[in-house]
Amino acid sequence: MRVLVVGGGAIGMLSAQRLAEAGLEVHLLDQGPLGQESSWAGGGxxxxxxxxxxxxxxxxxxxxxxxxxxxLGERLRHETGIDPEVHVTGLYWLDLEDxxxxxxxxxxxxxxxxxxDIGSVHQAVPALGPGFSRALFMSGVANVRNPRLLASLRAALLRMPNVVLEESRAATGFVREGGRIVGVxxxxxxxxxxxxxxAAGAWSGKLLATLGLELPVKPMKGQMILYKCAEDFLPRMVMADGRYAIPRRDGHILVGSTLEDVGFDKTPTEEALxxxxxxxxxxxPALAGxxxxRHWAGLRPGSPEGIPYIGPVPSCEGLWLNCGHFRNGLxxxxxxxxxxxxxxxxxEPIIDPAPYAPAGRIG
Incomplete structure (x- = not known):
């Protein structure tokens, strides 16, 4: 079987890898460089x-x-020499209403x-600002350095003889024979x-519209900023009022993010900054100085309730979806x-596939 995967983010590349490991011939294409859209732009x-x-x-x-x-992180590091840096820090949520x-x-x-106790949070995270009164903590929560994860996935795919990667080649529509999809x-x-x-992320709905299908996946802009601090500046991830700070191992700190419904505009704005x-x-507070x-924006694949579409499209034999993950693609x-x-x-599927099936969820 030959499978064509449209979209080269984390979802597209991991899908291609899973199919290629099973012995299928896989051709993956993206409208730009692999791994440069939502998967790259998020916090991880x-x-x-x-x-x-x-x-x-x-x-x-x-x-x-x-x-x-x-x-997964250890396997990719071993296979490619590129460490995705799965960094287990735990996560504090501060002053939650729920x-x-x-x-x-x-x-x-x-x-x-x-x-x-909030006092223990200040001990664990000395840089934390004043004014917080309550905290929840979940140990074991990790962050992954998404640009490195994507680079390692690309390198892993390049090593597989039954995978073809094509960058900067856009799918503009589908090839049909009768009621069957046979290509793009x-x-x-x-x-x-x-x-x-x-698996085209925020562009998936636009592509399926060429078949007259209404897939409720649309771009939702998110902006983030990056600081560089000492490696021990932030030992835990922290989150309050919908905004988070994420430490990388080398002292980079990501802070995000906005949620904007502005179509396919990825322009960073002074207001968001x-x-x-x-x-x-x-x-x-030490970040004031x-x-x-860096300051950038990406486009999340917004979908109802953030539930992705995974499985075949009943009205178009040969067409499958793995898209619509909204804020949780990685x-x-x-x-x-x-x-x-x-x-x-x-x-045998790892979990019940019914909630993700495209059947009954697309027009």
Whole structure:
């Protein structure tokens, strides 16, 4: 079987890797360089920002992926020499309004989330600002250095003889024979395959619209900023009022993010920069004197309730989806791509696939 994967972010590359490991011929293409869109632009926290606020469908994928990430990071480092830096720090949530709901969720799901004394938080994170009164902490939460994860995935795919990677080649539509999808059209000619997989992130809805299908996935802009501090400046991830600070191993600190419904505009704005700096300085006052190393924007694939679309499209034989992960693409990628591969290869799925099925969810 020859499979064509459209979209070269974390979801597309991991999907390609899973299929190639099963012996399939895989052709992956992206409209730009691989791994340069939403997967690159996010923070890389290996947890939904507020996991108790999501549906059981998102929770099931998140739990599987969180348990899988350390082994994935080590395997990619060993195979490619590029360390994705799966960095286990734990995460503090400060002054939550729904603390009781969070703790009830943790008890139900058996996750290590607990209330901690604010004094102990200041001891663990000396740089934390004043004014916070309550905290929850979850140990074991990691962040992954997403640009390095994407680089290692690309390197791993390049080593596989049954994988073809094509960058800067956009899919503009689909090739149909009768009611079956047999490929995609591109500006430089058609590409054909036995199965076509749309893993094109925020562009997935736009591509499926060429078939007259209404996939409720749209771009949601997010802006972030990056600081460089001492390596021991921030030993834990911290989050308050919807904004977070993430430490990398080398002392880089990411602060994000905005959530803007402005179409495909990725232009960073001064308004967002000021807002992110204010959040950064409220969390970590010492950042007031630090230089912003970088400020950027990316486009998340927004979807209803953040539940991705994983599986075949019933009205278009040969067409499959693995898209619509909204803010949790990196979090959910290992489980989503394993589930996708299980379905396409007709294996026993790792979790119940019903909540993610495109059937009944697209127009």
């Amino acid at each position: 926290i290996v947890s939904p920002l507020y996991p108790w606020r999501y549906s059981p469908a998102v929770t099931a994928l998140a739990h599987w992926s969180q348990d899988f990430y350390p082994a 603390e009781a709901e969070a703790l009830a969720w943790a008890a139900r799901e058996k996750r290590p989330l607990e209330a901690v 059209s591109t500006p430089s000619g058609d590409l054909r395959a036995d199965r076509v997989v749309v 000021a807002s992110l700096k204010a959040s950064a300085e409220a969390l970590l 630090a230089e912003v190393v 979090v959910l990628a290992p489980a989503s791509c394993q589930l996708f591969a299980d379905l396409l290869l007709e294996r």
